[in-house]
Amino acid sequence: MMLTDSPKALAGLVIDCLSLYAQASHLLIWLSSADLSKPVEYASVLRQIRIGAGETRDTVLVPGHLIPRSEPGLAGGLILLALLARWEVILAAEHQSILTFISAKGVLFLVGGSQETLDEAFSKLSHSLSDRIRTLPQ
């Protein structure tokens, strides 16, 4: 599914993405881009957040951010930051059979443990995305 460039639509998408993991105790936000030092403006914001949390290692070496359910605003803000920076993002959580991958080019992929899980996730995200492109074979 393609993401739009509208900040409001992206913010809506982020909230919908969080709803996929609402039952999880923690959400893993994995920034998987090869170069997380660019753009420097957003990298600078990310660095300060990580230092604030006691993480001084390089983002490329330690790309995963485990955010507790009690901090949805931080999780959502971090995902939105990543989308604005055009970083690749993977969202996953323990005991949740749905994985979200958003590419740097703004394509969102969902991987579900079952067709039912996938359809449910699609329905939660559908109103904040442009048309579903296609479902890849299992």
Place this chain on the structure above:
Amino acid sequence: MRCLTAVECSAYLLERGIKMDEEEFYAGFVSSRQLPDGEALSEQVQSSGLQLKLPDSSVLQSRLVDTLFQAAPCAKSWVIWLLDWDVGGGDFADLWRAVRFRYGEYRWIKEVPCHLFEETEYALALGMARLAVAFGFDAHLISIPAALVVYTSHDDYMEVYTASDQQIHALADELAHLGIEHMS
């Protein structure tokens, strides 16, 4: 980054030629001069303004903020003064708080809404300013020395003030090249 209360920030800005009113809105550029009796006299300086419609594109919004920063090349520091962070982007204000925590600022944004960035923190200031716009905050973005005052609104518009007509026309032209037209 250093956080300031509204009172502290108003005083800081006034010392540097920018007057804010009691509602915490921009009230004009001022110049101060010393009178023979030692008293300081502040006089209002003419300023020019521009109102813009915020583009509904994160790429264009980023370019807009970058252009505003570039319009004050002599800036030694920047102030981002948050006025409302609940209306447009309340869901994501925790990210903003996380950056404040990094600098030891644990007070509520409401108590300490102003953020002062030094010259060495240019990238962080630019990143935070871009986020303030993308998150839909109501905020002021102010360059020090006083060259540019920006008010961004969750209602998708922005007001820009400079100390000269020439500067505001140059800025309007540059923004028009980006496809961002001004409303007034």
